[in-house]
Amino acid sequence: MKSFKKLFTSKPKTHNPESSFKIGGMASLKVLDVIPSxxxxxxxxxxxxxxxxxxxxxxxxxxxxxxxxxxxxxxxxxxxxxxxxxxxxxxxxxSGDFGKAVILWTYDPSERDARLANEALKSKKKGIKHLEIIVEMSCASSPQHVVAVRQAYCTLFDHSIEEDIVASLPPPLRKILVGLVTSYRYDKEVVDTDVANLEADRLHEAIKTKDLAHDDVVFILSTRNFYQLRTTFACYKKKHGNPIDKDIEKSGKGDLESLVRMVILCIDSPEKHFAEVVGTSIIGLGTDEDSLTRAIISRAEIDMMKVKSEYLNIYKSSLDDAVTGDTSGDYRNFLVTLLGGKI
Structure with missing residues (x-):
């Protein structure tokens, strides 16, 4: 295999200056044509x-x-x-879930994510599901938003999110997450297929040797732009036969494997990730209102229409109907409003 140094020095092969990574265009939020003062x-x-x-x-x-x-x-x-x-x-x-939802929605988005991240890092819950918010803000948001969240976190809590990640999590998990939150990805559509092929092989090697916290893996997942990474994941499937997330799942069921899979899904298809967050929060015994609220509030102004489409694709049912059937009262009315429905 070619030297890994190639990955740090290669020049991009394609660049479309008109195509930047845009957050938006598929929002479900309905804003009035004429807004009161x-x-x-x-x-x-x-x-x-x-x-x-x-x-x-x-x-x-x-x-x-x-x-x-x-x-x-x-x-x-x-x-x-x-x-x-x-x-x-x-x-x-x-009060209740309605109060939580309205307050989270009313916060500035960067302050909201900073508060949710802090809550997650102070949680005593086991596993990695509570860390979804940190992956989402790092891997399904613009680089500008990540910077704004880090600034808000420092202002609110008098220390950095990186400090809390290091203090709260074991070394492999914190290494991945610190790499993600400190990154400032390039946000234009730049893809180098040679680099994508090399990095697909490097990721395959790390999965095969169960070394998912290797510096190379952290570098690839935390610094490459989203277009580059999606090309890398496509190259991986073409060269190695399986989607990368499936190979990671087969390699182990631990927190590290689960975290890296979550990172890859958030980068590769944010709408699928959030569709699954909604589905998991609703399907089964009881409702995970916190996850449901976060998913809808996070994406209502960004790509909720895509999330709805992906939800239909995965679960063969309407996301709006699922939310309506699983919630009640003012909480339901508020979520339905953010989803673009009538109450």
């Missing part, structure tokens, strides 16, 4: 909090039809008008 929205929200009981329908109607920039303006305006944060007002008025 942040002052009007703030007054209506304040009124919904006052009196006997809370008017949850107004909260859903306003916040469920505003994008991240519009929600930010509402937060700022509400604070100026009433000298309290909108988040604090929501916390005092709402």
């Amino acid at each position: 942040p002052e009007d929205d703030s007054h209506k929200l304040k009124k919904a909090f006052q009196g006997f009981g809370t008017d949850e329908d107004v909260i859903i109607e306003i916040l469920g039809h505003r994008d991240a920039n519009q929600r930010k303006k509402i937060r700022e305006t509400y604070h100026q008008l009433y000298n309290e944060t909108l988040i604090d007002a929501l916390k005092s008025e709402l």
